[in-house]
Amino acid sequence: MELIAIRSKEGLNIETKLNELKEKLSEVYDLEGVIALLDWDQSTYMPTGGGAARGRQIAVLEKLVHEKMTDPTLGKLLDELSPLESELPYDSDEAGLIRVARRKFEKASKVPAAFIAEFANHTAETFHVWTEARPADDFSKVAPYLEKTLEYSRQMAEFFPGYEHIADPLIDFSDPGLRTSELKTLFTDLREELVPLVKAVTDREPADDTCLTRSYPQEKQWSFGLDVIKQLGYDFERGRQDKTHHPFMTKFSLGDVRITTRLKERDLGEGLFSTIHEAGHAMYEQGITEGYEGTPLAEGASSGVHESQSRLWENIVGRSRAFWEYFYPRLQRTFPDQLKDVSLDTFHRAVNKVQPSLIRTEADELTYNLHVMIRFDLELALLEGKLAVEDLPEAWRERYRQDLGVVPPDDRDGVLQDVHWYIGTIGGAFQGYTLGNILSAQFYEAALAAHPEIPDQIRRGEFNGLRGWLTEHLYRHGAKYTADELTRRATGSPLSIDPYIRYLKHKFTQLYLEE
Amino acid sequence: MELIAIRSKEGLNIETKLNELKEKLSEVYDLEGVIALLDWDQSTYMPTGGGAARGRQIAVLEKLVHEKMTDPTLGKLLDELSPLESELPYDSDEAGLIRVARRKFEKASKVPAAFIAEFANHTAETFHVWTEARPADDFSKVAPYLEKTLEYSRQMAEFFPGYEHIADPLIDFSDPGLRTSELKTLFTDLREELVPLVKAVTDREPADDTCLTRSYPQEKQWSFGLDVIKQLGYDFERGRQDKTHHPFMTKFSLGDVRITTRLKERDLGEGLFSTIHEAGHAMYEQGITEGYEGTPLAEGASSGVHESQSRLWENIVGRSRAFWEYFYPRLQRTFPDQLKDVSLDTFHRAVNKVQPSLIRTEADELTYNLHVMIRFDLELALLEGKLAVEDLPEAWRERYRQDLGVVPPDDRDGVLQDVHWYIGTIGGAFQGYTLGNILSAQFYEAALAAHPEIPDQIRRGEFNGLRGWLTEHLYRHGAKYTADELTRRATGSPLSIDPYIRYLKHKFTQLYLEE
Structure with a gap:
């Protein structure tokens, strides 16, 4: 400092x-x-x-x-x-x-220490039960634990009296300052824009993504992914990548920010985009002012801002046409047999396939937020006492039917799908994902306004321009500013869905609606 | 418990x-x-x-x-x-x-907390300087730090007044209860037996070990080593092996006892025997009574007893003829091109080659202890004030000339060779290695007396008999008994060099002196 x-x-x-x-x-x-x-x-x-x-x-x-x-x-x-x-x-x-x-x-x-210890014991147990309940597709096994989690979540909120909505203090842990009422408005507005867009796109023939499910040896996927994120600017002197069941980013110090990924031989997108996603999180942490080391300033501003960086690099950059103009010839050289007959256009459409599905983490850019909103609404209903834990699986299925037009055949890919409720509170777990998507476009639009040459740089494999702007306006500040302060400083406006809607409409119109 | x-x-x-x-x-x-x-x-x-x-x-x-x-x-x-x-x-x-x-x-x-913190800072610094001084072959760089280490070592001893020799309290940290005077007698007796034996063996033509320096791909070495220690009884559910610059064993809990190794493509012995050595340490820890977990009973009795287990498995078992009768055909199948023209006899002699050398960790079974004694004597001389730090390199060279008939051409492979004095006290660092060798034979002899069938079992690749005896008499007790108590209980006698001398004479007479 x-x-x-x-x-x-x-x-x-x-x-x-x-x-x-x-x-x-x-x-x-x-x-x-x-x-x-x-x-x-x-x-x-x-x-x-x-x-x-x-x-x-x-x-x-x-x-x-x-x-x-x-x-x-x-x-x-x-x-x-x-x-x-x-x-x-x-x-x-x-x-x-x-x-x-x-x-x-x-x-x-x-929050009393005794409560924290008790809740930590409870979540450790709940997590353990979940790891057995999910493969067994047996929600009833974990339901009593979830009942207790709901109680603990309410108790946790009560340590912060004076809230407007009971979820507010829980949301405040990951996205400080945001209230449930604001999020509801934001999500309602977003849904109104998204639903017709999703409908327009899914009325068309879905993109052919069979080129992604050919056989891709894992070692080659691994090194291609490393090459990509090295070029994006992830610093391997201050990080490394390993394999885990669920990919994540973690930080031991500003000099040691690690990521993990998982690879599937018959799913090229899985490993590659999770690698870029986690590298996005990591570049944020690696970009924090060195002098903040050892202080609470040396972390991201909020879960929403953090997720904005993983999604910006994964989607706005990593699924853009400009990005693949540079990387696709390299990918073809890495996998000549698998990709020699696949054009850049076909590949670019494949990594942007839109199709309503059951699993949040595998969802496309357009339907992803609908998954998040379902979870957000269910969390609120549980906390408000309007939904009982035992009715959760059915409520989940019903919402998927309504919002995405698909129904999970079992709870494994339904209510047991995400780990979040089984390792923490109910409330505050999911809003960051959609906030991240919204903010990613807002930040990117501001970066473009300052540096219209960024897409051309990306087309040439140059990412320092974009990363430089992000470092200057976001990364280096760490947690010094709140998400709201940071957004206003970086973009000149408060949080807004407009740039995100502009981005999605432009991209998916080009891809699907202009044929 | x-x-x-x-x-x-x-x-x-x-x-x-x-x-x-x-x-x-x-x-x-x-x-x-x-x-x-x-x-x-x-x-x-x-x-x-x-x-x-x-x-x-x-x-x-x-x-x-x-x-x-x-x-x-x-x-x-x-x-x-x-x-x-x-x-x-x-x-x-x-x-x-x-x-x-x-x-x-x-x-x-x-020991006052302030002293510990100060000394920890000092050793961290000293270690750092050593990592630069060693490759630069520049003892003068690290000498002032070693001067301070010597001061700190004396201060450390002074926190335990009433000692007989100033090294006693320092030795007590790793080998509780053993005094310098006892060690001196023990080492003098050992040296008297060793020197003529070394001379008799080295008067003969050294064994041909060129078969070990052919090209052995590291992945195959790695999996062969894992197969060997799995069969010895190292439990991979409660451990794993990774690669490091210097091999070591470490324990996070009784359920997580890890080892590391290093491999060289042109040195088959390096990786294999370090793997077995560390697995020996690890099987000791893995064999401790489960109920001791979380208490100071859940560790080895002393550095000498610990080293006895690494050396027992590495040398007494791992370099025995019986061991290779079982494993050599398997090794040949793993490396057919490299070993098809090498007989079991040639291979067995190669892994038991005796030749005075400069580096302790690469020394053969017979000359190894001479390396240790040099360090032990120099530690004492430094602590007693009979040797100045600045004269240490020359004293080192002189002792190598006298004891081993070889002279290090530089300090890199002389006084800068071992990390010990550069990360801890001077005094107490080395005696455990020779104690371990002595005890390994004493324990093995007792195991054989109880189970004469052990060598035949080894010949068939069965190690449960030996490991069972060791677990029963040593491992399960953890630190409940002192090294002395453990030795008397397991072997019926106090620490004695006799079994070790018997073992060495028998083995090396057979190998070198009966032709």
């Missing part, structure tokens, strides 16, 4: 206090990095026998983090630094640090 | 206290497991950018472990459990737990 000359009366004393604050926060930060490593290892390399101890190790560290993050001496320090914060410009790193640290301290302090 | 009926007057109260003790110790145990994971990741997969934060993460956790291990409430608990300990049989797990925990608590409490 840049050093500033502190000119308050008690300058030296204040500086000491600021350093004390940083030291305390750095311990928390490092312990959080260690927890992330324990999780990463569990998903990548840990032998099955390590599971029991791993659970204990994570629990011990989480307890320590919570203790340190709610330590009253930390609160006192923050109070003592309050005058400094008001003296400093809002934009200064120091003011940001004190502001963000206080927010984190206050939030953590409202 | 088995539950015992506690019949003291305050039975219930005592049981609560015992559980409290276990809970406190379990936190320490789990944090130690986490530190081991941080180290493992640093050596296996961590990108270079992660280094700075990794150092901080380990330091934070080490501070926490020391705080918890020296917490006065832990000491009070141990005092309160003292009556229970005297009531219980010495052999009971509970008495062992209280006894070993008290030892650990007392030892930790004698």
Whole structure:
């Protein structure tokens, strides 16, 4: 963090206090990095026998983090630094640090340690039951756990009294500042635009994507994916990629931001786009100002902003025609037998196939948000007491029938599909995905306005222009600004669905409706 | 840990206290497991950018472990459990737990936290300088750091007043209970037997080991090594192998005991025997009574006993004729082109080639201990003030000339060779290696006396007989008994060089002196 000359009366004393604050926060930060490593290892390399101890190790560290993050001496320090914060410009790193640290301290302090430990035990158990219930397609197995999760979720919300909607405090954990009422309006507006667009596109013949399901040896997929994200700007000196069942990005420090992917021999898109998706998350973290290391500024602004970066690189860039003008000849050279008879047009349409489906993570760009909204609405209904856990599977099926015109033949690909409700609260788990899509287009449009040459650069395999703009306007700030502040600063407007709708209409009209 | 009926007057109260003790110790145990994971990741997969934060993460956790291990409430608990300990049989797990925990608590409490932190910083720095000094062959670069290490080592010893020799407290960290004077006698006796044996063997033509330096593709070496240790009894459900620059064994919990190895295409022995060596360490840990998990009983008894298991499996088993009668046909099938013209006899002699050399870790079974003794004597001379750090390189060369008849052409393969003095104290670093060799033969001889059929079993690829005896007499006890207690219980005698000398004389007479 840049050093500033502190000119308050008690300058030296204040500086000491600021350093004390940083030291305390750095311990928390490092312990959080260690927890992330324990999780990463569990998903990548840990032998099955390590599971029991791993659970204990994570629990011990989480307890320590919570203790340190709610330590009253930390609160006192923050109070003592309050005058400094008001003296400093809002934009200064120091003011940001004190502001963000206080927010984190206050939030953590409202939840009793005993509750956290109890809930962590419960979710560990629930997750375990889910891993058995899902393959067995047996919702009844996990339903009693979900009932308890719902209770815990309500209790969690009650630690933050004064909310407008019971989901608000839960949403606030991942997307601070956003309220349920705003999200409802946003999602309703979005749905109104999406539904006719989806209908217009799906009335046409779906794109032929059989070229993606030929046999693609995994090692070649792996190295092609690495080449792509290296060129996008993912820094392998400060990261690496491994294989896991579910792809994710994780950060142990600003110098160690790792991603994972999964490959399927007969699904070229699966591995490639998950690699780009996670690299998008990772480039955000890798782009944070180095001096923020060890502080709560060294993370993304919100789950929505984070997801905007994975989706921007995966979809807006990675499924664009310009991107494949550069990469498709390279892909053809990597897989000559599989792709020699496939034109760039056919391939580009294949990776943009639109078809209502059952699985969120496999959904196309156009129908994806309908999956998210179903989950969001069901979460609210559960929290509001309008839907009982036992009726959830049927409500899920009904919504899929209505919104996507498809009905899951079982709960495995229905209500048991996503891990989220089985490892955390009900409420706050899904809105970030759609916020991310909306923001990805809003940020990209702003980048284009400043640098209209970006698509041409992409066509030449140059990504520094786009990444440079994103770093300047988003990445480097870490968590210093809220998602709302960041959006206004970067794009000149508050969160808006307009650029996203413009982007989707333009893209899918070109692809499907202009033949 | 088995539950015992506690019949003291305050039975219930005592049981609560015992559980409290276990809970406190379990936190320490789990944090130690986490530190081991941080180290493992640093050596296996961590990108270079992660280094700075990794150092901080380990330091934070080490501070926490020391705080918890020296917490006065832990000491009070141990005092309160003292009556229970005297009531219980010495052999009971509970008495062992209280006894070993008290030892650990007392030892930790004698060293101030500030000293530990300071010394940890110093060794981190020293290690870093060593990584540059060694390839640059520049001892002068690291000498000032070693001077400080020597000071720190003496200070460390001073925290344990009343010692007979200043090295005693340092040796006590890895081989509790052993004194310098005993080791000196032991090593002198050993040397007297070894030197003429080495001379007799090296007077003969050295074995032809060119068959080991043909081209052996690494993937095949890797899977052959895995097959071997699986058959020896290393449990992959509770472990895994990865590649590192220096092979090691590490434990995160009894359910997760990992090993690493390194492979060289033109050195078949390097990877194979390091794999078996580390698997030996790992099988020891995997064999500890499951109920000891989370307590200080769940580790090896001493560095000497630990090393006895790596060396027993690597050398006594892994370089035996019986072992290769079983495995050599399999090895030939794995590498038909490389080995079709190599007889079992030639191969067996090749893996037992004796030749004085410069590098400890590459030394043969017969000359290995001479390397260790040189280091042991130099450590003592430094601590006693009889040798100055600046004179160390020359003293090293001189001893190699005298003892092994070879002189390192540079310090890289001389005094800069081993990492030990550059990451820890001077004193206590090396004796365990030779103790391990001595004990390996003593344990094996006792196993053979009980089960004379063991060599025949090995010849058939059956290792459960030997591993069963070792588990029964050593592994399952973990740290409940001291090395001395364990040795007497398992072999009926105190530590003795006789079985080792018998073993070496028999083996190398057969191999080299009976032609």
